[in-house]
Amino acid sequence: MKAVKTKQNAIAEAESELIRLVRQSESVSRVELARQLNLAPSTVGLYVDRLVSEGYLQEGRKAVRGAGRPRTILELDPQAGHFIGVDFEASQIAITSVDFSQKVHQQEVIRILASDSAKQVVDKIESGIRAIADSDRLLGIGIGVPGVIDHAQGIAVHYEHIPSWHNISLVGHFTQLFEVPVYIENNIRAMALAEQWFGSARGVSDFVCLGIRSGIGAGVVIDGRLHTGRDGLAGEIGNWPCRRATRQSQEILPLEQIASVRAILSELAEQTMAGADTMLTLKRNRIVLEDMLHAAEENDPLVLKALTQAATAVGQVIAQISLLLNPQLMIVAGPLAKLSETFLEPLRNVVNPLSSTKHAKAPQIVASQFGMYGGALGAAALAVHQWKPDR
Structure with a gap:
């Protein structure tokens, strides 16, 4: 019984890998799948026939490449x-x-x-x-x-x-x-x-996705693989120590306490409550995210100052990550990614001088296109x- 189960698991693994290859390719045939899986065409044929009969795959258009019989392209069945x-x-x-x-x-x-x-x-x-x-x-x-x-x-x-x-x-x-x-x-x-x-990193083997929301974290992909670390804690950069300038001196704070959306809104609420010149208004003693984003688009000076302070801290961290990992791409996700001129530009202005040396190269920094989803x-x-x- 154990041998039967092991064989069934092996077949399931092979068929799931076959389906993954179909997902990754815009046009693939049985012969090409056999070559990529390093399996006999007859074996792949059995797998494909079963997956078609079960409704997971469907045989689509014919593709002609040079002389010979047209190839039948396999496609995923969305149903x-x-x-x-x-x-x-x-x-x-x-x-x-x-x-x-x-x-x-x-x-x-x-x-x-x-x-x-x-x-x-x-x-x-x-x-x-x-x-x-x-x-x-x-x-x-x-x-x-x-x-x-x-x-x-x-x-x-x-x-x-x-x-x-x-x-x-x-x-x-x-x-x-x-x-x-x-x-x-x-x-x-x-x-x-x-x-x-699906997004900006398709075909990119080394990149970091930086999520800035209530907290801050990083998704690190190295050589095409998601890096989780020994204990699954890779990318927990919210506690990364950063300098923040105050009127009297500089203080060392965790990145999340300077640059997370929660921290920025809290800082703006304190400043607004203290009578700062701003178009923002308090709602139940809080600043609403949508109001902050609108004020940024209107170049509200208080909001611009808060965003520049956050972008400086994030930019310094990105520069250090870049020196360590040398990623090709850095993707900023979360609501601040919408602010191209008031957040991403100041961030790039911090990263580029710190990363552009003889022994380093600044990554391309882009905004995620997926929004909240x-x-x-x-x-x-x-x-x-x-x-x-x-x-």
């Missing part, structure tokens, strides 16, 4: 099923569904209240998944989780911005609820996966690429 991707942090949950060919179908955003407990956040994630999932065709769920996670146990270990968020068994909980495979990854690393598979899209892609047929 085979769908996957759900979830991404959340302190203020909101983003959920997206993609079909078997990775085309986005539905998206949902759910607000998280400051008073929400860990259980309430988990319940909101469940509700959001049920709102867009077709339970009869759901094949897998990926969840981008803020803070520290334990991949082996499927546990969200800690996140300081949600009350009582400690050792939450997300994989076990959602596997039991939806009876499909569930995968978790740090949410910023999920953003990096989205950029690698980047992490959810990456989490869905995580589930897609981990999926295997039942054998």
Whole structure:
């Protein structure tokens, strides 16, 4: 029995790898798959026939290349099923569904209240998944989780911005609820996966995705592989020590306390409350993100000063990451990525002089194009690429 199970697992692995190759190519035939998989054409033919009969693959157009018979191109069948991707942090949950060919179908955003407990956040994630999932065709769920996670146990270990968020068994909980495979990854690393598979980093082997939201983290890809570190803590750069100038002196603070969206809004609220000259207005003693973004576009001096201070800290960290890893590309994700002139330009102005030396080269710095759904899209892609047929 064990030998049969081992053989079935091997077949499932080979077929899932075959499907991954079809995903990565715009046009691939059986013969080309056999060559890439280093398998006999007859074996690949058996796998393909089974996957076509089960509705995972379909034979598409004919392609002619030079003399000889036209090749039959294999394509993914979008009707085979769908996957759900979830991404959340302190203020909101983003959920997206993609079909078997990775085309986005539905998206949902759910607000998280400051008073929400860990259980309430988990319940909101469940509700959001049920709102867009077709339970009869759901094949897998990926969840981008803020803070520290334990991949082996499927546990969200800690996140300081949600009350009582400690050792939450997300994989076990959602596997039991939806009876499909569930995968978790740090949410910023999920953003990096989205950029690698769909976005600015397609075809780029070395890049860093920097997520700036309630916290700050980095998804690091080296030689085409997501780098997680020995304990799964790679990219937790929120505590990176940075200098911030005050009126009297300079102080050393963690990056998150200077440049996260939460820190910037808090600083602006304090300054506004103290009577600073600004177009911003307090709402329940807080500054709303949308108001800050609008004020930045209007060149509000208080907001520009706060963004320049944040960009300086982030730019210094990027320069140091660049000296260490020499990435080709640095992608900035999160709401500040929208501010090309008031955040990204000052950031580049810090990075370039520090990175352009005889022994270093500044990376290209671009904004993510995915908006609030980047992490959810990456989490869905995580589930897609981990999926295997039942054998």
